Amino acid sequence: MGAPDPGTPNGRSAEGGALIGYARVSTPExxxxxxxDALEKAGCARIFTDVAGGAKxxxxxxxxxxxxxxPADTLVVWKIDRLGRSLPHLVGLVENLRDRGIGFRSLTDAGMDTTTPSGALIFHIFAALADFERSLIxxxxxxxxxxxAARGRKGGRRSVVTPGVLKRARDMMDKGLTVRxxxxxxKIGKTPLYEALRAADEAAGSGSGGKENGV
Structure with a gap:
């Protein structure tokens, strides 16, 4: 399982580059x-490590x-779930490596070696699945x-400037206070208040856009 491939003697990739290992655990325990050990037996010239959860x-x-x-190096992991946080993230990483002329290999996932024709085919299947997942999302x-929208709401964070808050703001501005x-x-941001005033004015057809009564 951890032995280097016959075509990569002395810790070199098939293209003559170096085998670089990456290992990760989720917690210090x-x-x-x-x-x-598996990466060293595979001939990795250098190994980078992380202690971080998969979603981090x-x-x-x-x-x-x-x-x-x-270019010509190969990134080697013990298992593909050590590299990517999700299938799209994994595919994105490996695509980036491929664009840079770098291979990717997993020691325990059979056939996952992008430097071989069969491994490249498996990766293309993974890429198609990741694209399918993104389409579903x-x-x-x-x-x-x-x-x-059908229920009368827009996407995004709900505004802090409710109709009641907006009325209080207008009352204060009528008494001489500026928008700021x-x-x-x-205790709200002036930008949300500006936007709420502008939206209310536009809805009323005034076109005033919530101009500030001085700063």
Whole structure:
């Protein structure tokens, strides 16, 4: 399982580049030695590591490994779930490596070696599945927005400027306060208040756009 391929002697990739390993565990309590031993036996010239959950976006070790890799090198992992947070993330990483002329290999996932014809085919299948997953997400998001619109809501965060807050702001401005002062008194941002005033004016057809009564 962890032995280097016959075509990659002395820790070199099939193209003559270096084999660079990457290992990851989710918590400090987990043992990384199994992964590191397998990567060393596979002939990795250097191994980068991370202690981070699979969903964690920032992984310093992975970032260092990606920056260290050069064309003709191959990134080697013990298992593909050590690299990607999700299938689309994994495919995106491997596509980026391929664009840079770098291979990818998993020691325990049979056939996952993009430097071989069969491995490249498997990766293309993964890429198609990832694209399918992204399409499903887009469709669900679109459907959710259409349902929300049908119920009279727009997508995004709900405005902090409710009709009641807007009325209080206008009352304060009628008494001489500026938009900035009214927003501060109501403990809301002046930008949301500007937007709410502008939207209300446009709806009323005044076109005033919520101009500030001085700053």
């Amino acid at each position: 987990q043992d990384m030695s199994l992964q590191i 976006a920032e992984r310093a070790g992975l970032a260092e490994a990606l920056a260290y890799l050069r 887009r469709e669900r998001t679109k459907a959710g927005l259409e349902v929300a 002062q009214a927003a501060a008194a109501l």
